[in-house]
Amino acid sequence: LELMDERNALERALLHFAHFEKQAERLEDRRYKITVTYEKADEAEMVIRILSFGPMVKVTAPQYFVERIKEKLRNQK
Helix, strand or coil: CEEECCCCHHHHHHHHCCCCEEEEEEEECCEEEEEEECCHHHHHHHHHHHHCCHHHEECCCCHHHHHHHHHHHHHHC
């Protein structure tokens, strides 16, 4: 994920994914790369959690997960 730290988004994301293995890396001022490791069984929950951050987050990998996010957004539209 790429995350823009607006409205305490970084803090919220780290708390939101607290029970998952994760790494956070600062890319530039207020922009971070967060890598979250999860079990396949948790994928549907991950989609919902990630979408709850709205435009402050961008899923960058893996490609199948990017497509799953896009599909969920199309269905909501």
